[in-house]
Amino acid sequence: MEATFDVATLVGHRYRADDFYEVGREKIREYARAVQDFHPVHWSEDAADDFGYAGLVAPTTFVSIAAMLANRRLFETVITGYDGFVQTDQVFEMYKPVVTGDRLVSDVELASVRRVAGNVLLTVKNTFTDQTGEVVQIMHTTVAGITGEDVAAGTGDAIERVIMHGIEVFSRATDSAQEGAEGNSETAPASTPSLSEASRTRLPHTAIRFEDIAVGDELPPRTTQLTRGDLVNYAGVAGDANPIHWHDDVAALTGLPDVIAHGMLTMGLGAGFVTGWLGDPGAVTRYGVRLSNYTVVDARSVGTVEFTGRIKSIDPQTRTAVVVIVAKSAGRKIFGLATANVRLA
Template identity: 85%
Template sequence: MEATFDVAALVGHHYRVDDYYEVGREKIREYARAVQDFHPVHWSEDAADELGYTGLVAPTTFVSIPAMLANRKLFETVITGYDVYVQTDQVFEMHKPLVTGDRLVSDVELASVRRVAGNDLLTIKNTFTDQTGEIVHIMHTTVAGITGESVAEGISEAIERVVMHGIEIPSRATGVATDQPIEANQPTPSLSEVSRARVPHTAIRFEDLAVGAELPPRTMQLTRGDLVNYAGVAGDANPIHWHDDVATLTGLPDVIAHGMLTMGLGAGFVTGWLGDPGALIRYGVRLSSYTVIDARSVGNVEFTGRIKSLDPETKTAVIVIVAKSAGRKVFGLATANVRLA
């Protein structure tokens, strides 16, 4: 069943969030624990200093936290009328590593709407500038807006009964945007070049790589406790990740891991191999399935990777990442662009 409003007419709607998000030292550690990323630069100032950073370095997908806060009003007051949103694609473009004390301001834009298999695919673009006024991170999030027969009756009421206080439930009512639009005459900030200019301190040298070479595989475990912890740390209160009845009402076989959580695990898989998280400059994931986490057992996600291409001029590589859980491919297509020493 199609949405009863013209969401395509909203393409181009954009605003700037009226407050900044400050990257906190302990928040970095909380998030690194939530995505099981124990690289020392996320935990120790001394380790970060050794690699030339001015503070703890935020894990790759950390920026999803301020993005979720920034996008909340878009879903609550602009893109209304859907019963459920399902994440499908995510792209992170890193122009400068995020470190303790960075103050991020987000510009939010509904960048595109496509109709695929009876559902609207909506892409939201977050552009983050820091206190220097430069663009440090760009994030593209694609979700499917779902309405109608594919969603069980009473899903909104079920969510309302269990979701944490302070979270608005999306509805079909037409909302009114409350953020201020970006002024047309406002200067366009420039892209930071730090991630492309700094000398990477990778454990792997470019000369030692070959197309087709494989990364050491890694298997990571997830429990219901991990999902609850991630929900609290990241601010993703969607009960399909921790409440059996709500997951069933949405047509899922059981509670599933957050897509962003599995992406965070995948990013750590790559940066752990690299040895320098700031050497990852682009990370894109298309989700094809989900990781089911049964209440009576531990879920496993198996990560493998191989070198797809190498660029001698820039000493960069493209890595293809495969993530599987219970024999299913969780990532339909996932790539990481990295710079090497």
């Protein structure tokens, strides 16, 4: 199905999510378990307090949950000329640790539309502010739009037979698409929020000191395993109910060799790989991943993701470093390019 309008005319369309997302203590633990991140600051208030945090600290990719809720209006009632979307790139910019009790409000903006090799790539920007009005995190999510030509016949019907009620995986074109194109500042933020610098100025409590690292140093490798149960659990915790992550028939209809792990799940595993080495999750200031392949999770075995990393650059003045992350599954690189900017004690 061809898009019924030029989606590029929507660039700049923005709104503020109708309600805040309250970060819950048990939700942090659920998400940390789902991405296999067992750093104590995600689990114990005493440990979090020892690191100087006011509550349990949300893992690096946690706010993707709130982003999915906030972005639903954009993909279901504004950008409706496509039958689905495939995530390609993700960038998290951290300005303040997200902790238990934070009330996050998201400003949503369609930041750019690009055409690359025949594909339409849309980048959505989520700016999250907390109850103090400060920006705590900014997310940039890039997806490729999929039309009916890319989706096998019967896929929509197959999804409708298995998907949870109240969830729409593939949006359908409606007149509201053109309506959205006509008003690019729907429910625009009333004021410009202030940018916090807490993550970039607080004293990091890292296990690694800046004096002990050098360009080219390698991080201890880590191998994680994923079962179908892990995928179902992540789908429930994160709210990503797309059946390609748990239903064989739907995965086959979309041309996949088998059920695959969520891209955001593998990103969460990658973030935990870095913060486990770093020793302080709040010392990550930027995390960016470009997805290049997927992790297949067969029903009769487990999927594996092997993480390695090395220090690409260091800055003595700011005591920071850039870490390059490599993730492989079944011999294939699943991250095309992944980096984490970190601060060290």
